[in-house]
Amino acid sequence: MLLRHTPTEIADRSALTINPAKTCQPIGAMYAALGVHGCLPHSHGSQGCCAYHRSTLTRHYKEPISAGTSSFTEGASVFGGQANLLQAINNIFTVYEPEVIAVHTTCLSETIGDDLPQITDKARKQGSIPDGKDVIYANTPSYVGSHVTGFANMVKGMAQVAAPTGVKNGKVNVIPGWVEPADMEEIKRLAALAGVEIILFPDTSGVLNGPMSGHYHMYPEGGVTMDELRSTGDSIGTLALGEWCSADAARYLDSTHKVPCRVLDMPFGLQATDRFVDALRTLAGRSVPDEITNERGQLVDMISDMHQYFYQKKVALVGDPDQLIAMTEFLVSLDMWPVHVVTGTPGKKFEERIRELTADLPYEVNVKAGSESDMFLLHQWIKNGSVDLIMGNTYCKYIARDEDIPYVRWGFPILDRVGHQYFPTVGYKGGLRLLEKILNVLLDRTDRDAPEQSFELVL
Amino acid sequence: MATKTKKMVQWNPTDIKEDMLKKYPPKVARKRAKQILINEAQESGTPEITANVRTIPGIITMRGCTYAGCKGVILGPTRDIVNITHGPIGCGFYSWLTRRNQTDASGEGDENYMPYCFSTDMEDKDIIFGGEKKLEAAIQEAYDLFHPKSIAVFATCPVGLIGDDIHAVAKKMKDKLGDCNVFAFSCEGYKGVSQSAGHHIANNQIFRHVVGENDEPKEGKYKINLLGEYNIGGDGFEIDRILNKCGITNLATFSGNSTYDQFASCHQADLNAVMCHRSINYVADMLETKFGIPWVKVNFIGAESTAKSLRKIARYFGDKELVDRVEEVIAEEMPAVVAVREDVLPRTTGKTAMLFVGGSRAHHYQDLFGEMGMKTLSAGYEFAHRDDYEGRHVLPNLKVDADSRNIEEIEVEADPERFNPRKSEAELKALEEDGYEFKEYDGIIPDMENGSLVIDDLNQYEAEKLVEMLKPDIFCAGIKEKFSIQKLGVPMKQLHSYDSGGPYAGFRGAVNFYREIDRLVNSRVWGYLKAPWQENPELSATYVWE
Numbered sequence A: 001m002l003l004r005h006t007p008t009e010i011a012d013r014s015a016l017t018i019n020p021a022k023t024c025q026p027i028g029a030m031y032a033a034l035g036v037h038g039c040l041p042h043s044h045g046s047q048g049c050c051a052y053h054r055s056t057l058t059r060h061y062k063e064p065i066s067a068g069t070s071s072f073t074e075g076a077s078v079f080g081g082q083a084n085l086l087q088a089i090n091n092i093f094t095v096y097e098p099e100v101i102a103v104h105t106t107c108l109s110e111t112i113g114d115d116l117p118q119i120t121d122k123a124r125k126q127g128s129i130p131d132g133k134d135v136i137y138a139n140t141p142s143y144v145g146s147h148v149t150g151f152a153n154m155v156k157g158m159a160q161v162a163a164p165t166g167v168k169n170g171k172v173n174v175i176p177g178w179v180e181p182a183d184m185e186e187i188k189r190l191a192a193l194a195g196v197e198i199i200l201f202p203d204t205s206g207v208l209n210g211p212m213s214g215h216y217h218m219y220p221e222g223g224v225t226m227d228e229l230r231s232t233g234d235s236i237g238t239l240a241l242g243e244w245c246s247a248d249a250a251r252y253l254d255s256t257h258k259v260p261c262r263v264l265d266m267p268f269g270l271q272a273t274d275r276f277v278d279a280l281r282t283l284a285g286r287s288v289p290d291e292i293t294n295e296r297g298q299l300v301d302m303i304s305d306m307h308q309y310f311y312q313k314k315v316a317l318v319g320d321p322d323q324l325i326a327m328t329e330f331l332v333s334l335d336m337w338p339v340h341v342v343t344g345t346p347g348k349k350f351e352e353r354i355r356e357l358t359a360d361l362p363y364e365v366n367v368k369a370g371s372e373s374d375m376f377l378l379h380q381w382i383k384n385g386s387v388d389l390i391m392g393n394t395y396c397k398y399i400a401r402d403e404d405i406p407y408v409r410w411g412f413p414i415l416d417r418v419g420h421q422y423f424p425t426v427g428y429k430g431g432l433r434l435l436e437k438i439l440n441v442l443l444d445r446t447d448r449d450a451p452e453q454s455f456e457l458v459l
Numbered sequence B: 001m002a003t004k005t006k007k008m009v010q011w012n013p014t015d016i017k018e019d020m021l022k023k024y025p026p027k028v029a030r031k032r033a034k035q036i037l038i039n040e041a042q043e044s045g046t047p048e049i050t051a052n053v054r055t056i057p058g059i060i061t062m063r064g065c066t067y068a069g070c071k072g073v074i075l076g077p078t079r080d081i082v083n084i085t086h087g088p089i090g091c092g093f094y095s096w097l098t099r100r101n102q103t104d105a106s107g108e109g110d111e112n113y114m115p116y117c118f119s120t121d122m123e124d125k126d127i128i129f130g131g132e133k134k135l136e137a138a139i140q141e142a143y144d145l146f147h148p149k150s151i152a153v154f155a156t157c158p159v160g161l162i163g164d165d166i167h168a169v170a171k172k173m174k175d176k177l178g179d180c181n182v183f184a185f186s187c188e189g190y191k192g193v194s195q196s197a198g199h200h201i202a203n204n205q206i207f208r209h210v211v212g213e214n215d216e217p218k219e220g221k222y223k224i225n226l227l228g229e230y231n232i233g234g235d236g237f238e239i240d241r242i243l244n245k246c247g248i249t250n251l252a253t254f255s256g257n258s259t260y261d262q263f264a265s266c267h268q269a270d271l272n273a274v275m276c277h278r279s280i281n282y283v284a285d286m287l288e289t290k291f292g293i294p295w296v297k298v299n300f301i302g303a304e305s306t307a308k309s310l311r312k313i314a315r316y317f318g319d320k321e322l323v324d325r326v327e328e329v330i331a332e333e334m335p336a337v338v339a340v341r342e343d344v345l346p347r348t349t350g351k352t353a354m355l356f357v358g359g360s361r362a363h364h365y366q367d368l369f370g371e372m373g374m375k376t377l378s379a380g381y382e383f384a385h386r387d388d389y390e391g392r393h394v395l396p397n398l399k400v401d402a403d404s405r406n407i408e409e410i411e412v413e414a415d416p417e418r419f420n421p422r423k424s425e426a427e428l429k430a431l432e433e434d435g436y437e438f439k440e441y442d443g444i445i446p447d448m449e450n451g452s453l454v455i456d457d458l459n460q461y462e463a464e465k466l467v468e469m470l471k472p473d474i475f476c477a478g479i480k481e482k483f484s485i486q487k488l489g490v491p492m493k494q495l496h497s498y499d500s501g502g503p504y505a506g507f508r509g510a511v512n513f514y515r516e517i518d519r520l521v522n523s524r525v526w527g528y529l530k531a532p533w534q535e536n537p538e539l540s541a542t543y544v545w546e
């Protein structure tokens, strides 16, 4: 047993987090910033945080992740990091020549209280920021919220670039939230099919699923451009996918630049995708083409074909709030039973949403968000009430192995498998892929465990 | 293959160096120039390099932080200590199972906390009002849940800043719990300039709080400790297999596949064999001063180096029985190694490598490449010091600066009861006169060819330049460097936490490495970078059936 010390009996904890179901803000900010074209993320703090964030993102994407660091030493920690950041901005524009630097803070620079707008301003006055180039920023103290919060903060930093001209651009802003590059591509495909012009930000497609060609491009083709970001203030509306990841940025554009926003769930599964497509269509005043309706029909078709294998199967879920909400709804729509749901990201509203979504099921869901809502607790819940399926990031494999439970990798980080870069799980097509993944593990288990006399060719 | 046509052109190291520096702002260029050295034999000895200095802000470095060196590297492989990160959640999360340290906890009742991540997950109120109470409660909760024999606490950056006294909390809890050794590490990431500071902080505390705690006699005729071996990919398992086979007892490995008790009993060994000089040479010194155990430098990376190291250990003990046994083992193990080497040599001879890792691996792995007929064009360390480059003779000349002053040097004296010189002055002298080297490490530079480039704290920009200009057949560094290099069409092998595979130490490890490098440099995939229509863009088609 790998997690041999995890007891079945659950004791209250108030101080010790074990096997966290979250990580810290800056990695979210770094991921988001990679979705801006020509952008070099920069971590304002000591170099360890940056090394860790880059390593984790690299392991997840199997792609180069470049980012700068202010490399604080003790002096900077005592006297403030202004000199380090000024020097960093100058060096970065000289050596790495990005279009834009996206600075985020770390626990250290936040505790010191470095003032990013003031330092950036100084860098501009000193002439360290070449003409036509930009520095955007976000405060990302990791002792507040989680990696999701950091992502949302950097996305808001992007929205703050908006500079309305007064002339509408006829486009819809879509803020996809923390989804994979393949998901961002899928959202763009759906919008294009529906004939709606969108500005998607951030957009990591074409950045974190790049080709191998014998050349290394530090700034690949993909990513939302700074011009597009400036133009978000002229859009006809914003669709924010996910309250935790995307709402802040959308609300900023709404209240500051009168770009009306709607906050939707992330389009995982049938109903959330329905709502997304419907909102897109109404906002842009387009009718939905048959292609999309057919894709939807295919998803409904597969659900009905394989319903017997989903029916009343119990599922344990761990991940981030926006993703979990959509996934819980999807599982319920399959007549599966999400019984344990955990996220380390704080949010009372999250627990309420999950309870609402599971309200008419014949059991009370175990749901917890925030500190000490960790994978240790999830494991203990599983020990007390077993499940047929676990869905979550790679760390779940220790639980899945110890408890011998089928397991689908989904979420962040996935350190030991590939596919998430290339195959979407959002939209109707993504729904098909999710079903395929779930069925594969459930049916592999059926095949593995079936006695010889009832082992079947056709399932 | 198309991608390989440009290589092995004549290059001049001075031009390369100039080219790497020319884009930098002048201040950066000046600083980097001292860390890029063109190797050349000098009359007065080894050329001097600047190392263990701050990374320049904004330069995309390979380095990590002190916390990573302490919690991640040194204490990472300790399986029966509950390691609690005191800080916001990130630092603990990223160091959770991400190094490929293997451990064998298969014994009845063995404790193994390595698959767990423990953190105080500090929140804003803890930052504002201090985190000592939360830390205390967390230690209590860990104790109540697991009853471990030891709990260790690691400070992250904000902890140092807000002034939590983690040592006082640890002491208080140790006294309160009674049967649990609680101690703490002030390994805030901003201390020092790299992971190296963290190694030092970690080892100091292990030495202070654990080493020598257990005097219960350990059996074994030839007892050694292996210092600076972290069992990445099972390296330590292979070394242990060989040592066992020779009849040598490895009491404690610092710290691969280690247990608390190994550290506690290590003072009973008669020799310390140091693998990674960077991360632990000072512990070897302290063990010698306090307990009288001499140390020697060994290297189990490479089959020849393994044989050499075994002979070195045997010669120290000076027993014919052991010397003979070691020869027998080498004779038994080598044929399998040679067979694979002969097989790969035609495909690897003449190929070139670059290594930028560690500590010591950028040096050690050159032996393996050498065994495969491959040449190292350029190498350097991520976080080593001048002595690792130029040899220990520079130690007295190293200046203490603002960063190294941060790192405590423990004053050690001979233990009043347990100091016991394992060899008399006369015995040591006799061995030395016979060419035997104690406490000696000559560094990487003397082993590298004239004209090769030795580069400290290589960064992303320089790496890309080097690869573009010199077109090595393989590049070795860490995970962050892996994919930018491979995008250039050059295979990349991680040598910190081997990306996959291992062990690469010892005899079987050498076999694994030969095969792995053969696979990498000869993979068909590097020939597919261009689509047929990119190779032949002409539009006209010819129809065979016309």
Ligand code: SF4
Pocket (backbone or CB within 6 Å): A024, A025, A026, A048, A049, A052, A105, A106, A107, A108, A142, A143, B087, B088, B089, B090, B091, B092, B156, B157, B158
């Ligand atoms: S110090 Fe803060 S920002 Fe840095 S890794 Fe730790 S939690 Fe994340």
Ligand code: SF4
Pocket (backbone or CB within 6 Å): A046, A047, A048, A049, A050, A052, A106, A107, A108, B065, B066, B067, B068, B091, B155, B156, B157, B158, B187, B188, B189, B190
């Ligand atoms: S906060 Fe400090 S200790 Fe933590 S990862 Fe960052 S540099 Fe290292």
